Amino acid sequence: MAVHGPAMTDVARLAGVSHQTVSRVLNGHPNVREQTRLRVRAAIAELGYRPNGAARALVTGRSQVIGVVAQNTTLYGPASLLAALEQTAAQEGFAVSVGSVRNLDHSSISAAVERHLSHRVAGIVVIAPVESAGEALERLPKDVPLVTVDGDPNRPVPLVTVDQVAGARAATQHLLDAGHHTVWHVSGPTDWFDSVGRIDGWRQALLAAGLDPPPPMPGDWSASSGYRCGQMLARMPEVTAVFTANDHLALGVLRALHEFGRRVPDEISVVGFDDVPEAAYFIPPLTTVRPDFDAVARASLQMLLSQIESGVSGALRQTIAPALVSRDSVAPPRR
Amino acid sequence: MAVHGPAMTDVARLAGVSHQTVSRVLNGHPNVREQTRLRVRAAIAELGYRPNGAARALVTGRSQVIGVVAQNTTLYGPASLLAALEQTAAQEGFAVSVGSVRNLDHSSISAAVERHLSHRVAGIVVIAPVESAGEALERLPKDVPLVTVDGDPNRPVPLVTVDQVAGARAATQHLLDAGHHTVWHVSGPTDWFDSVGRIDGWRQALLAAGLDPPPPMPGDWSASSGYRCGQMLARMPEVTAVFTANDHLALGVLRALHEFGRRVPDEISVVGFDDVPEAAYFIPPLTTVRPDFDAVARASLQMLLSQIESGVSGALRQTIAPALVSRDSVAPPRR
DNA sequence: GGCGTCTCTGTTAACGCTAACAAAAATTGG
DNA sequence: CCAATTTTTGTTAGCGTTAACAGAGACGCC
Numbered sequence: 172m173a174v175h176g177p178a179m180t181d182v183a184r185l186a187g188v189s190h191q192t193v194s195r196v197l198n199g200h201p202n203v204r205e206q207t208r209l210r211v212r213a214a215i216a217e218l219g220y221r222p223n224g225a226a227r228a229l230v231t232g233r234s235q236v237i238g239v240v241a242q243n244t245t246l247y248g249p250a251s252l253l254a255a256l257e258q259t260a261a262q263e264g265f266a267v268s269v270g271s272v273r274n275l276d277h278s279s280i281s282a283a284v285e286r287h288l289s290h291r292v293a294g295i296v297v298i299a300p301v302e303s304a305g306e307a308l309e310r311l312p313k314d315v316p317l318v319t320v321d322g323d324p325n326r327p328v329p330l331v332t333v334d335q336v337a338g339a340r341a342a343t344q345h346l347l348d349a350g351h352h353t354v355w356h357v358s359g360p361t362d363w364f365d366s367v368g369r370i371d372g373w374r375q376a377l378l379a380a381g382l383d384p385p386p387p388m389p390g391d392w393s394a395s396s397g398y399r400c401g402q403m404l405a406r407m408p409e410v411t412a413v414f415t416a417n418d419h420l421a422l423g424v425l426r427a428l429h430e431f432g433r434r435v436p437d438e439i440s441v442v443g444f445d446d447v448p449e450a451a452y453f454i455p456p457l458t459t460v461r462p463d464f465d466a467v468a469r470a471s472l473q474m475l476l477s478q479i480e481s482g483v484s485g486a487l488r489q490t491i492a493p494a495l496v497s498r499d500s501v502a503p504p505r506r
Numbered sequence: 507m508a509v510h511g512p513a514m515t516d517v518a519r520l521a522g523v524s525h526q527t528v529s530r531v532l533n534g535h536p537n538v539r540e541q542t543r544l545r546v547r548a549a550i551a552e553l554g555y556r557p558n559g560a561a562r563a564l565v566t567g568r569s570q571v572i573g574v575v576a577q578n579t580t581l582y583g584p585a586s587l588l589a590a591l592e593q594t595a596a597q598e599g600f601a602v603s604v605g606s607v608r609n610l611d612h613s614s615i616s617a618a619v620e621r622h623l624s625h626r627v628a629g630i631v632v633i634a635p636v637e638s639a640g641e642a643l644e645r646l647p648k649d650v651p652l653v654t655v656d657g658d659p660n661r662p663v664p665l666v667t668v669d670q671v672a673g674a675r676a677a678t679q680h681l682l683d684a685g686h687h688t689v690w691h692v693s694g695p696t697d698w699f700d701s702v703g704r705i706d707g708w709r710q711a712l713l714a715a716g717l718d719p720p721p722p723m724p725g726d727w728s729a730s731s732g733y734r735c736g737q738m739l740a741r742m743p744e745v746t747a748v749f750t751a752n753d754h755l756a757l758g759v760l761r762a763l764h765e766f767g768r769r770v771p772d773e774i775s776v777v778g779f780d781d782v783p784e785a786a787y788f789i790p791p792l793t794t795v796r797p798d799f800d801a802v803a804r805a806s807l808q809m810l811l812s813q814i815e816s817g818v819s820g821a822l823r824q825t826i827a828p829a830l831v832s833r834d835s836v837a838p839p840r841r
Numbered sequence: 842g843g844c845g846t847c848t849c850t851g852t853t854a855a856c857g858c859t860a861a862c863a864a865a866a867a868t869t870g871g
Numbered sequence: 872c873c874a875a876t877t878t879t880t881g882t883t884a885g886c887g888t889t890a891a892c893a894g895a896g897a898c899g900c901c
Contacts, residue, residue, distance in 0.1 A: 178886090178887055178888085179887065179888065180887080188850075188851085189850065189851045189852075190851095190887085190888085191850075191851065191852080191888095191889080191890095192849090192850060192851080194888070194889060194890095195849095195850090197888095198889085201848095202848060202849055202850085203849070203850085204848085204849065204850090207849085207850085221620065221623055221624045222624055222887085222888080223564070223624070223626060223886085223887050223888070224624050224625040224626060224888095225560045225561075225563035225564040225569060225625070225626050225886090225887080225888090226560075226564050226856090226886070226887035226888040226889090227887080227888055227889075228560035228563075228856095228888090229558070229560040229561050229564050229856050229857065229858085229886090229887080229888070229889095230855075230856050230887080230888050230889045230890080231856085231888085231889065231890095232510060232856080234560060234625070236603065236625070243589070244585060244588065244589045244592070245582075245585055245586050245589050245783075247580075250579060250580055250585040251580050253579065253604075254578070254579045254580050254606060257579070257604050257605075257606035258606055258608075261605075261606060266603050266604075266605065266621060266622075266625060267603065267604050267606075268571065268601050268602065268603045268604075269588075269592050269601075269602050269603075269604055270592075270596075270601065271589060271592035271593055271596060271602075273593075285556065286601060287601075288556055289556045289557055289558065289559050290559040290560070290569070290571070290601060291558060291559060291560050393783060394783065394784040394786070394787035395783075395786070395787065397787070398787055419783070419784055419787075422784050422787050422788075423787045425789070426787045426788070426789055426791075429789050448580075448728060448729065448730075448754070449729040449754055449757050449784075451729070451730070452729035452730065452732070452733055452754075452757050452758045452761045453757075453761070454760070454761055454764050454789050456761075510856095513856090513857055513858085514857065514858065515857080523880075523881085524880065524881045524882075525857085525858080525881095526858095526859080526860095526880075526881065526882080527879085527880060527881080529858070529859060529860095530879095530880090533859085536878095537877095537878055537879055537880085538879070538880085539878085539879065539880090542879080542880085557857085557858080558856085558857050558858070560856090560857080560858090561856070561857035561858040561859090561886090562857080562858055562859075563858095563886095564856090564857080564858070564859095564886050564887065564888085565857085565858050565859045565860080565885080565886050566858085566859065566860095566886085567886080842901105843900105843901095844899105844900090844901095845898105845899095845900090845901105846897100846898085846899085846900105847896100847897080847898075847899095848895100848896085848897080848898095849894105849895085849896080849897095850893100850894085850895080850896100851892105851893080851894075851895095852891105852892085852893075852894090853890100853891090853892085853893095854889105854890090854891085854892100855888105855889090855890085855891100856887105856888090856889090856890105857886105858885105858886085859884105859885095859886090860883105860884090860885090860886105861882100861883090861884085861885105862881105862882085862883085862884100863880100863881080863882070863883095864879105864880080864881070864882090865878105865879080865880070865881085866877100866878080866879070866880085867876100867877080867878065867879080868875100868876080868877070868878080869874100869875080869876070869877085870873105870874090870875085870876095871872105871873095871874095871875105
């Protein structure tokens with residue numbers, strides 16, 4: 172096992188050139204005679220030669236790998252983001268190394284970043300949705316290209332994020348437009364920026380309509396916590412419209428409402444966030460807000476790449492607007 | 507930017523030893539005096555030294571990275587598997603590099619494997635649920651540690667897989683035990699081994715009970731296709747029990763049944779597969795089969811590691827038994 | 842024809858680490 | 872206390888690549 176493949180010198184010998192010429196062919200250097208180039212390519216093919224990324228990384232100081240730090244990649248949002256990141260990175264010739272992290276506290280994040288750094292990744296993307304992650308990031312070495320996704324809007328770190336506020340505002344406004352007199356909110360964990368932004372947007376829409384926001388009910392993204400909130404909501408006759416911070420919370424709410432015999436959307440309207448693929452098959456099909464994860468991935472990778480190439484780390488910021496997807500879980504309130 | 511950090515020689519100079527001694531400390535070599543070890547560690551800490559993985563990979567011939575080839579990491583199964591793999595690998599000191607692949611055809615798989623190989627990964631895990639992936643794998647270089655997950659049971663390649671057959675049999679038997687006279691099946695895409703195994707298990711249970719299996723209805727894992735199958739099922743008065751190949755299909759079926767006014771579980775019982783976190787909050791809560799992704803990840807990594815260490819690639823096979831999770835979507839048939 | 846100027850190719854020296862061997866220091870035994 | 876051993880440390884030589892420089896032809900121009 173571990174029969175090491177041919178190296179550049181083997182290719183060079185077969186093609187009758189120096190290893191440096193092989194290197195030039197590989198890196199698309201212009202000054203190589205066409206005939207030579209062809210001979211080298213033939214030799215590469217014949218030997219099944221594959222360049223050694225480690226050696227290249229050693230001499231150039233960085234590998235064609237992008238490190239990603241993420242927490243719970245089973246959640247729909249992070250998983251989608253990660254997948255999109257991989258796809259985009261692959262197109263640019265980069266591999267993606269994932270540093271999963273159990274908690275988003277200072278030391279876990281640092282450790283994950285360190286691991287990436289010791290592999291000399293070209294850049295790092297941190298999916299940093301909570302406050303504690305932000306702290307860790309500011310103390311990181313400043314000389315490594317880094318982009319955060321869904322991170323703290325108030326830190327001087329390059330950031331790409333879904334426009335949570337706009338999305339939540341749209342969802343809330345949609346319910347208001349349907350004629351509801353107010354909108355209740357089941358939020359995500361309040362230490363997530365995503366949650367904070369969605370609470371903000373919801374509150375803004377209500378305030379703009381001259382309404383007094385009811386207290387938000389805190390959940391934890393899970394259907395289970397949505398269910399618990401839904402049980403309370405179901406018992407409150409004045410509730411006619413609910414905006415939940417994600418689709419799974421909405422599912423739990425839907426289920427609790429169903430159990431209490433409160434019909435959606437006839438008695439209560441519900442709007443979610445994320446547009447998970449199953450949302451269209453909830454009972455009833457869920458009106459929700461769809462963030463464009465591909466766009467987030469593209470933007471963050473582009474930001475990272477420009478840092479890698481230019482060597483400059485501008486504290487850029489980019490916000491991706493989500494879209495409302497209207498389905499059957501919203502109706503005017505019964506009078 | 508790209509200020510290169512201190513190297514081993516810098517640490518050595520500060521500690522007043524040779525770089526080789528530093529290397530020994532780093533690699534836990536036994537013959538280093540305690541006092542020296544401490545001095546070296548202090549120097550490492552003082553300089554913030556971080557070993558260069560690329561250099562190490564170059565000289566040892568392999569990096570502390572495991573490559574994973576997977577297709578659609580947004581699906582619950584693959585995403586969970588990937589997350590579990592990362593966690594487990596991190597515990598063993600390995601990073602995970604993900605090679606996402608659009609299609610599981612020969613050339614895509616080969617390309618992804620090549621990319622990993624050129625980074626000199628220590629081993630490769632291929633999540634290869636379809637036939638075409640299997641072909642690609644047999645033509646791969648034999649000298650790289652490789653494990654497939656959810657791959658072809660009939661190929662001479664190390665394989666870890668969920669026991670689809672047993673899971674499906676349990677689900678079907680559960681419905682039979684409840685008193686149903688037969689069980690219908692909404693399957694996954696028939697080119698997935700997962701689907702084939704689940705169809706098999708379902709058929710086996712039926713046959714063992716002396717029943718003649720009705721034709722399986724082919725879906726594609728999505729709630730959407732489950733919905734379409736559900737619409738047909740709902741119109742067939744003789745149907746009282748359905749086993750779907752995953753939970754999302756079940757969700758679609760549930761929704762179609764609901765639309766047609768067919769009540770679950772009173773009129774029709776449904777069992778899914780995967781136990782997605784939301785399954786307990788479907789309407790009604792879904793009885794399903796839970797594969798142990800952590801166990802799969804542990805087993806495959808262990809298999810890979812033993813190949814890496816021993817250098818031997820036994821065509822091992824390991825099957826992880828799933829567990830039935832009983833909830834409210836199953837009841838005896840109405841007479 | 843000689844000479845500067847391209848274009849192409851080769852030579853040499855790193856990059857930061859580990860492995861193999863060599864030397865020095867500490868320890869043991871008689 | 873000296874030799875034999877063992878433990879600890881140092882020295883040297885790569886690993887496979889790119890970068891920097893050097894050399895060899897080919898070409899054009901005075």
